[in-house]
Amino acid sequence: MTIQHTPIHPGGLQMHLKIRPGDVSRYVLTPGDPGRVPVVGSSWDTYEEVAYFREYRTARGKLDGVDITACSHGVGGPSTDIAVVELSNCGADTFIRVGSCAALQPEIKPGDLVISTGALRLSGTVDAYIDRSYPAVADHEVLMALIQAAEDMGERYHVGLAASVDSFYAGEVNPMPGGFRQSRMDHVIDDLQKAKVANFEMEAATIFTLAQLFGFRGGMICSVGANRITREREDSAESIKRCCAVASRAVVILAGWDAKKAEAGKKHFFPTLLAKA
Numbered sequence: 001m002t003i004q005h006t007p008i009h010p011g012g013l014q015m016h017l018k019i020r021p022g023d024v025s026r027y028v029l030t031p032g033d034p035g036r037v038p039v040v041g042s043s044w045d046t047y048e049e050v051a052y053f054r055e056y057r058t059a060r061g062k063l064d065g066v067d068i069t070a071c072s073h074g075v076g077g078p079s080t081d082i083a084v085v086e087l088s089n090c091g092a093d094t095f096i097r098v099g100s101c102a103a104l105q106p107e108i109k110p111g112d113l114v115i116s117t118g119a120l121r122l123s124g125t126v127d128a129y130i131d132r133s134y135p136a137v138a139d140h141e142v143l144m145a146l147i148q149a150a151e152d153m154g155e156r157y158h159v160g161l162a163a164s165v166d167s168f169y170a171g172e173v174n175p176m177p178g179g180f181r182q183s184r185m186d187h188v189i190d191d192l193q194k195a196k197v198a199n200f201e202m203e204a205a206t207i208f209t210l211a212q213l214f215g216f217r218g219g220m221i222c223s224v225g226a227n228r229i230t231r232e233r234e235d236s237a238e239s240i241k242r243c244c245a246v247a248s249r250a251v252v253i254l255a256g257w258d259a260k261k262a263e264a265g266k267k268h269f270f271p272t273l274l275a276k277a
Contacts, residue, residue, distance in 0.1 A: 014086040014089060014090065015086070016053065016054065016056055016082050016083075016086055017051060017053065017056045017058060017071065017082075017083065017086045017087065017090075018051040018052075018053045018056070018058075019050060019051050019058055019086070019087075019090050020090060021089070021090045021091055022090070022091075023050045023051070023058065023060065023090055024050070024058065024060060024069040024071070024087060024090050024091060024092050025060060025067035025068055025069045025091075025092070026067075026091060026092055026093045026094055027066070027067070027068050027069065027092070027094045027096075027251045027254065027255065028068075028069045028070070028071055028087055028092045028094065028095050028096070029068070029069070029070045029071075029096050029097075029098050029244070029247050029248065029251070030070070030071055030072070030073045030080070030083060030084075030095055030096065030097050030098065030203075030207070031070065031072050031073075031097075031098045031099060031244070032072060032073055032074060032075055032099050032202075032203065033072060034052065034055055034056070034057035034072040036072065036098070036240065036244070037049075037057045037058070037059050037070045037071070037072050038059070039240060039241055039244050040059075040070040040098060040244040040247070040248065041059050041061055041070055042241065042244070042245075043063070043244065043245040043248050043249075044061040044062060044063045044068060044248060045061065045062050045063055045064070046061040046062045047059060047060075047061040048060055048061060050069075054074075055072060055073070055074030055075075055079055056071060056072060056073070056074070056079075056082075056083060057071070057072045058070070058071040058072075059071075063248050063249075063251065063252055064252045066251060066252050066255040068248060068251050069087075069092065071083055071087060073097075073203060075168075075202060075203075076123070076125075076166060076202050076203065077123045077124065077125025077126065077164075077166060077202070077203065077205070077206040078125050080125070080203045080206045080207060081125050081126070081206055081210065084206070084207060084210045084211070084214075084216075085210070088214060088216060092216075093215075093216045093217065094139075094142065094216065094217040094218075094251075094254065095207050095211055095216060095217070095218045095219070096142060096146070096218075096219045096220065096221065096247050096250065096251070097203055097204055097207050097218075097219070097220040097221075097222075098220075098221060098222075098240075098243055098244050098247045099201060099203065099220070099222045099223075099243075100201075100222055100223050100224075100225045100236050100240060101114060101162070101199040101200060101201040101222035101223070101224055101225070102172065102199060102200040102201075102224070102225065102226045102227070102228050103198065103199050103224045103226070103227040103228065103229070104163070104189065104192050104193050104197050104198060104199055104200060104228055104229065105158075105160075105193060105196070105197075105198055105229065106227065106229045106230050107158075108158050108198060108199070108224055108227060109156075109224065109227065109232065110224050110225060110226060110227060110232050110233055110234040110236070110239075111156075111223070111224060111234055111236075111238075111239045112156050112157065112158060112223075112224045112239075113150060113155050113156065113157040113158070113221055113222065113223055113224070113239070113242070113243055113246065114157065114158050114159075114160065114162070114198050114199045114221070114222050114223075114224060115143065115146045115147060115150065115157055115158070115159045115219075115220070115221050116138055116143075116159075116160070116161065116162045116198070116199075116204055116208075116219070116220040116221075116222075117137070117138055117143060117159060117160060117161060118135060118136055118137040118138055118161050118162070118208060119136040119161065119162040119163070119164040119201075119204040119205040119208055119220075120136075120161065120162070120163045120164060120192075120197065120205070121135075121136050121164065121205045121209070122163055122164055122165045122166070122171065122205070123164045123165055123166040123171075123202065123205050123206065124166055125166075125206050126205065126206050126209040126210060129209065129210070129213055130209065130213060134209065134212075134213075136164070136204065136205040136206075136208035136209045136212075137208055137212065138204075138208055138218060138219045138220065139211065139216075139217035139218055139219055141217060141254060141257060141268075141269045142217050142218065142219030142250070142254065143159075143219055144269075145219075145250040145251075145253040145254045145257070146219055146221050146246065146247065146250045147159065148250070148253050149246045149247070149249040149250040149253055150221075150246050152249065153242075153245065153246055153249060155242060155246055157221075157246075158198055159198075160196065160197065160198030160199075161195075161196070161197045161198055162197070162198060162199050162200070162201050162204045162205075162220065162222075163192055163197050163199070163200050163201075164201060164202060164203065164204045164205035164206070165200065165201075165202055166202070168202065170182075170185070171200075171202075172200045172228075173185045173188050173189055189228055189229070193229060199222060199224065200228065201220075201222055203220075204220045207220065208220075219250075221243055221246060221247050221250075222243065223236050223239035223240050223242065223243040224236070224239070225239075257269045257273075257274075260273050260274060260276075261273065264276055
């Protein structure tokens, strides 16, 4: 007997986010912390809260005439998986994670921004979808828009790979109760640094992989709160606000490029498209 599987609330109220089609735009900025949703919206021209349930806080607004949404996804892959699926059920197709991270290269200072080209899949959520030979890569258009926005706004930024982990403590080799430590942890940070990995975080691999599998666009920009090599730290509140402003500006840039693609009948953005009449 063949079992028929029906999507959960594909066209109505979503189980976890408590949103419906029409509540969100195609462009969504996704911080982890619900408290950062108003921070994301602080640079918009308008801001309106839509829903707030568990770790999922959703708001919408406009920036330079572009419809934009922010939705928190909580910490780690499992809650991020839910956010991406339910947002996509309501019409979203472009996801930009806006978060905080720890740098793994000495030249990346606390307060700097890091834009990700892809992520090491050191987390397990998307293993339920596809095996680990499938790469977690950022969408090239989102990547370029984030770089353009950071340049336009005069931000100090870096571009590179992220390491997405499931555990903040063991996964990022932070201090654990009773001094617990496995011998293999002794080389994690050194090996990642040698591999030119830019930063630690916990959700990019999930967003990038799901976006690629479902035919969406995914990207990430993070502010650096600490450097694991130099041991420098700083309060990340101000750099998070700057990070959110850059991500919001990138959405406006993307919307302009999307309009150019539609006008030219093209599927992909390329630089000389801007010069075409």
